[in-house]
Amino acid sequence: MTTTPLSHLNNCDTNSPITSLINKHNHHHHSILLNNNDEIELARYGLRVGSTLGTGTYAKVKSAYSEQLSHKVAIKIINRRKAPADFQRHFLPRELSILQQINHLHIVQVYDIFSYGSKLCIVMELAKTDLLDYIKLIGKLNEDKARKMFTQLISAVDYLHQINIVHRDLKCENVLLDKNFDVKLSDFGFARIIQTNELSHTYCGSAAYASCEILQGIPYYAIPADIWSCGVILYIMVYGSMPFDDSNIRKLVRYQLEKKIHFSRYKPLSYECKQLILSLLEPDIKLRASIIQIKNHDWIKGRISSNINNDSPTNISLLGIGKSIPKIFNPTINNMQESTIKMMKTTINDNYHISTIHRKNSSTQIIDDSLIITKSLAKD
Structure with missing residues (x-):
């Protein structure tokens, strides 16, 4: 070719x-x-x-x-x-x-x-399944399996960033798995070449995976935004649920900015994994983990001090997501998960969902007019 x-x-x-x-x-x-x-x-x-x-x-x-x-x-x-x-x-x-x-x-x-x-x-290339379907089938992944898949994902994202390409639509549906359950990143409909210190103005992707700067409707740096999405993916891998309730955008942004991420006491997680997730879902892009920091993190290197997370965090539990559940996104659990799966689960991405944030669901609140994204903004 x-x-x-x-x-x-x-x-x-x-x-x-x-x-x-x-x-x-x-x-x-x-x-x-x-x-x-x-x-x-x-x-x-x-x-x-x-x-x-x-x-x-x-x-x-x-x-x-x-x-x-x-x-x-x-x-x-x-x-x-x-x-x-x-x-x-x-x-x-x-x-x-x-x-x-x-x-x-x-x-x-x-x-x-x-x-x-x-x-x-x-x-x-033909894949066997995608990460979302896989987790729906078997539930949350143990840390060893999650580490393997997440390391492969970071390897792909690092490669893209090294050649100045940002993906801008990282989510579980776009993380395909082959017959050996190795990661195959897909769907480059929103990918683009980005120059150093260049701001992006297209607010694309799924709200459930979007960083707080994107959801605020302000120009953003796409590389840290990709990193945030990786953090959401890692949380889903090890918990089998979403880190934030995306049914209310205003509340979603507030929880992101206040770092209200629930770590369930019912799902043991190593201290190192929890700290990595927190560093990825950091609202301040100057403090958010870089690819180099991710690759050198103790959890990625397999240096685990404890596999049990017994502390009761001050962060709030979102609509009972933290409760022990057998499968991800069971529609009977709560309305948040019903709305999430409707928005997230599309086997094929139409590559043109600029208005993801502005859904027709009457219960969805828009932060302000800057979040009503129109096709005219889709220039980059």
Whole structure:
């Protein structure tokens, strides 16, 4: 696969290979649902289509067998006729260019990108499951298993940051697991090249994983925001529940700023793991852990003084989340978890949920008008 120069990322050059690929054969009309013609087209590329893995408003992910690679793959098919104009103009060209530049053991590998008719097809590595489904199935992870997966995730995030790429949508659904349950980071729909000390202005991702600076609707540094999201993921790994109640954005931000993170006495956790989580979910970005500090942390290194956390923290318990529960996000537990799973669990991300913060749920309160994010802000 040819590599696109970095200059194409931000300029969206209409003559670039990526943009030309997107615009190719734009005059054809196809439905988002695969039909016989779709399967015939994909067969020309040596792809025998299998089951549906996920669907979105204008995209679908299916399994397929690649005759060229001689193994199963995942194919993401985007219907450009249904995709928003801003997504096609800003986010899609950037995503495709980034996908062609990255190569890491713990990032989903992209094998090919091609278009037919109004469809764009991304052929990529097939995963077994995602982290959210895995935790829903088996419950919270023990610290050894969580350490292995989290270290792999940090390795992928560190790689991206080293080449000035920020993900901006880190969440359990985007942490895929292969047949060996090794991490494969996915979904670069909101990823972008970021320069040193450059502020980001696109408020993207899921509120449950978003840092306090993003939820306040102010320009933010994307690398520390990625770190915060990693902290939420680690908490979910070891507790099988969310660190914050996201059903009320105003209250969510207040709890984040006041460091009101509940560590349940019913779920033993090492002191080192708890301290790492606190350093990741630090509201002050100057004090928030860096990648280097994470990699050198005692918990990551396996230096554990105690596996029992018996203290009763002063932090409040959020709607009973801290109580012992067998599975994550059981809809019968409380309304917070019902709203969380509805927002979080999308097998395929449409790559265009800028207004995640401004949901249509009448119970959701908006902090102020700065949080009503519109498509016009989606410039970076």
